[in-house]
Amino acid sequence: MLTKRQNLMETIKGGKPDRFVNQYEFMEIIMEAPLRTRPKPGETITNEWGITYSWPKDQLGAFPVHDEAHLLLKDITRWRETVKAPSVEFSDERWAPAVAHADAVDRNDKFVTVFFASGTFEMTHMLMGMEAAMMNLYEEPEYMHELIDFLTDYEMRYAEQIIRRIKPDALFHHDDWGGQIASFMSPDMFAEFFLEPYKKMYGFWKQNGIELIVHHSDSYAANLVPHMIDMGIDIWQGVMTTNNTPEMIKQYGSKISFMGEIDSGVVDCRDWKPEIIAEHVQKACTGCGKHYFIPCLTQGLNLSSFPGVYEATSRAIEEMSKKLF
Amino acid sequence: MSKIEEVKANVEKGKTKLVPGLVQEALDEGSSAMDILQAMIEAMGVVGDKFSSGILFVPEMLIAAKAMSLGVNVLRPHLEGGAAASLGTCVIGTVKGDLHDIGKNLVSMMVGSAGFNMVDLGVDVPAEKFIQAVKDHKDVKIVACSGLLSTTMPAMRETLAAIKASGLSGFKVMVGGAPVTPEFAFEIGADAYAADAGSAAVKAKELALSL
């Protein structure tokens, strides 16, 4: 039997996997790595960038607070005065749990993985709100380019630190580029603003020993796949069923792999049922096949909003492996 | 190209810097404010259709809506009674527990530019607030509820039930948001569903005219 890591490589290289890669199993995500403060349920916090997040107790997750009093960047032309990147230097003590976690991983079996969020586009809308982030691409393109370069530079400086500390094998990087049925911006606009910065950034991670770039965007983004390939993304995680993944696999499979096809929004609900999950898993596995595809919930981490859904999905994938391999 | 056509073309292209001046020039040339407004409404209709068919994206829609609203500012003193809207009022909001508003805002802009007077209640809106808004505003023709979380679908159902139970009438209810399906909309008793902002504007107009 192949190790999880070998099986992943066989899958994305079009080789001889001996089972489906089961969701996030190949990544050991080092969540202990210091990055910035995040709210817990019931909390409102202001993080190191100055962005305020609130997580009301009865809700699924945290939300940036963008009212007049809390919005950080109100005028893009003055971003240099307002946006200050936090330090990327943390003490040995802060790094210790992450280093210990990484040291304990059997790297033949799994990829030691860095988690990075929010990505560059997300950061622009965390700072100024979604509408401003998109309108400024038209109204103040020069300033947007500057801000994006600044955010890219921050990420590369962070990368330098974490690479030195834990010598990761893979990067799991969030940046949502679309909604359920469309990308947020046109492929041309996306290329104009985000292609080169991402190429530079993902290139930097790769030059420094990262073997695998897994990018999360739980959305439609089929129209951006050529740019994803150009940027150096190996696996697009979060692929929703609205993308027509079987077709994308045919078209791009040897250049990028697709991870998802089990829409969290549909199966991860309060009254979830294992049978329903199994149906979706079966459809994903039979429809997408054994190469360049990893069945996975579209959620951006190895968990579910409702307890049991992630595990039930993993079990259903195991069953499909037994049937199809 | 006539000035009015230029206004239309530049709203469609989202030329925020050009539109106000062009609207003024069209007025100076003797075009009526209503005709200019109609041209801008048509331009937004085109934008909506192109958005629905995946030719245009969110930034183009936002920028076109901004161009139109700047144009409307120039028109406003010339429009009868100051009110540009003629199709009635539309109350819109994202349902309780849900804080997503990009889709809702796009719908609001498109429905607004189709000729409705918009009352935007924002996000995390409890049922009572929708009901109160219907009571507080004249001529409410549409109540529009948005929801992006599968976990807030029950809140949408409750909102519709509460609106029904309130006994208020004279308006139609429209729902939408990524997890909402036409079947779900029907099941919870909505009068209409639309998949995107462009078709939401078309639907709203149909509904208002059917009243």
Ligand code: B12
């Ligand atoms: C952008 C986004 C955010 C932004 C929101 C910014 C903002 N100001 O709205 C941020 C990052 C803040 C955010 C936060 C959260 N999000 Co969010 N988010 C998204 C994302 C990526 C895109 C949504 C979007 O804006 N789409 C673009 C717009 C244009 O499309 P739309 O909203 O569907 O609207 C169109 C149509 O639906 C329709 N429409 C909309 N409303 C209406 C109303 C009427 C009346 C009509 C007729 C039509 C209509 O017209 C619109 C325009 O064409 C989706 C992923 C996805 N694939 O959809 C997740 C998603 C919706 N989020 C999700 C979650 C879980 C959250 C959080 C709880 C946790 C988190 N941190 O991720 C918090 C929310 C807290 C809360 N209580 O609400 C989940 C929901 C899962 C579920 N079970 O339902 C999704 C699906 C991602 C996922 N797969 O996990 N999110």
